[in-house]
Amino acid sequence: MEEINIFVKSIFIDNMVFAYFLGMCSYLAVSKTVKTSVGLGAAVIFVLIITVPVDYLLDTYILSEGALKWIDPEYANVDLSFLSFIMFIAIIASMVQLVEMIVEKFSPSLYASLGIFLPLIAVNCAILGGSLFMQQREFTSIGQATAFGLGSGIGWFLAIVAIAAIREKIRYSNVPPALRGLGITFIITGLMAIAFMTFMGIKI
Amino acid sequence: MSTDTKEREPLFSPKNIKLLTNPIHKDNPITAQVLGICSALAVTVKLEPAIVMSISVMVVLAAGNVIISLLRNSIPSRIRIIVQLVVIAALVILVDQVLKAFAYEVSKQLSVFVGLIITNCIIMGRFEAFAMGNKPWPALLDGIGNGIGYGWVLVAVAFFRELFGSGTFFGMTVIPKSVFDFGYVNNGLVILPPMALFAVAAIIWIQRSRDKELIEA
Numbered sequence: 001m002e003e004i005n006i007f008v009k010s011i012f013i014d015n016m017v018f019a020y021f022l023g024m025c026s027y028l029a030v031s032k033t034v035k036t037s038v039g040l041g042a043a044v045i046f047v048l049i050i051t052v053p054v055d056y057l058l059d060t061y062i063l064s065e066g067a068l069k070w071i072d073p074e075y076a077n078v079d080l081s082f083l084s085f086i087m088f089i090a091i092i093a094s095m096v097q098l099v100e101m102i103v104e105k106f107s108p109s110l111y112a113s114l115g116i117f118l119p120l121i122a123v124n125c126a127i128l129g130g131s132l133f134m135q136q137r138e139f140t141s142i143g144q145a146t147a148f149g150l151g152s153g154i155g156w157f158l159a160i161v162a163i164a165a166i167r168e169k170i171r172y173s174n175v176p177p178a179l180r181g182l183g184i185t186f187i188i189t190g191l192m193a194i195a196f197m198t199f200m201g202i203k204i
Numbered sequence: 205m206s207t208d209t210k211e212r213e214p215l216f217s218p219k220n221i222k223l224l225t226n227p228i229h230k231d232n233p234i235t236a237q238v239l240g241i242c243s244a245l246a247v248t249v250k251l252e253p254a255i256v257m258s259i260s261v262m263v264v265l266a267a268g269n270v271i272i273s274l275l276r277n278s279i280p281s282r283i284r285i286i287v288q289l290v291v292i293a294a295l296v297i298l299v300d301q302v303l304k305a306f307a308y309e310v311s312k313q314l315s316v317f318v319g320l321i322i323t324n325c326i327i328m329g330r331f332e333a334f335a336m337g338n339k340p341w342p343a344l345l346d347g348i349g350n351g352i353g354y355g356w357v358l359v360a361v362a363f364f365r366e367l368f369g370s371g372t373f374f375g376m377t378v379i380p381k382s383v384f385d386f387g388y389v390n391n392g393l394v395i396l397p398p399m400a401l402f403a404v405a406a407i408i409w410i411q412r413s414r415d416k417e418l419i420e421a
Contacts, residue, residue, distance in 0.1 A: 021246045132320065178409050191398070
């Protein structure tokens with residue numbers, strides 16, 4: 001049950017974009033049309049659902065304090081958590097590379113539709129943010145970590161597809177010149193964030 | 205030897221000064237280049253974390269720019285992203301450890317956002333756009349300039365959010381009690397995440413109305 005709670009919470013309440021502003025750069029840059037934003041959103045879900053559980057295992061069995069006990073009890077005092085940034089980003093960069101190669105080999109059509117977005121994901125803060133939040137919230141099982149990764153990915157997907165749809169329409173509106181483009185996107189995102197705040201407090 | 209002086213320009217030549225001042229207004233990383241938004245919005249509820257964050261980003265950016273600029277001729281271009289990430293991650297670990305040691309409270313407030321400096325697009329963006337093709341000294345100036353450009357937006361947003369959201373300035377109450385007696389209340393909405401977006405939008409609006417060149421078509 002805890003998994004479902006984490007899953008729903010990470011989509012709506014702790015939404016990556018609206019509550020923590022993660023992945024804003026690509027969110028603003030790639031949200032001009034719905035089609036490309038669906039591609040990027042799918043790629044983010046894909047990568048998050050792999051990297052968060054892998055980083056969870058890495059954190060639990062190697063990096064956190066006393067995690068090395070399973071090798072030998074004398075390592076119980078070893079604390080490698082200061083290495084977590086560099087390990088997480090290495091895992092993410094190599095996972096993205098791996099995912100890219102696998103997708104290219106087995107599904108060329110999906111590879112063609114994701115295009116340049118896959119390699120860009122390595123530096124999307126939503127991915128690293130997912131792993132860092134996972135570490136900070138101290139999930140107790142890999143199931144919870146996976147639910148969190150999937151939920152965060154879907155939340156990010158929702159956000160970017162919604163803003164892309166709005167931006168496609170707003171092209172026909174008369175926006176004050178100085179607000180055109182970036183400014184109005186910020187304001188719409190703010191309004192959407194207020195809308196998402198109504199989900200606050202939901203518990204399953 | 206006199207041929208040497210031809211290519212050596214003074215440390216603070218007009219061109220180098222431009223590197224320092226351009227990112228503050230025309231080329232501002234947040235409002236014009238649209239880089240590094242994520243962390244900019246999340247840490248601006250109070251002034252103190254915003255200032256600490258700006259300084260951290262500036263240090264990582266300036267030091268990283270110099271390191272990448274020194275290494276630029278020996279990095280194979282196929283693996284440059286990984287090399288850049290390793291340099292950034294190492295610097296961020298240093299910053300994180302220093303913050304944990306000397307400013308533990310602030311580092312708790314910043315939580316994951318110190319770690320997220322690694323994927324802050326300003327840093328990668330400046331490495332790619334500037335440090336890979338320039339000498340260390342201009343790269344240092346460019347790093348400091350972009351750090352300041354990023355910092356002033358953060359501090360401006362944080363100033364308004366702290367003033368209107370909690371009625372304080374650096375944690376000191378500045379709105380007198382008599383104003384509260386007249387029925388003034390702190391605006392709770394300003395503390396919530398959406399307001400950061402509106403504040404940045406307002407800065408963009410003001411900046412672009414004053415400088416028509418920045419307006420998007």
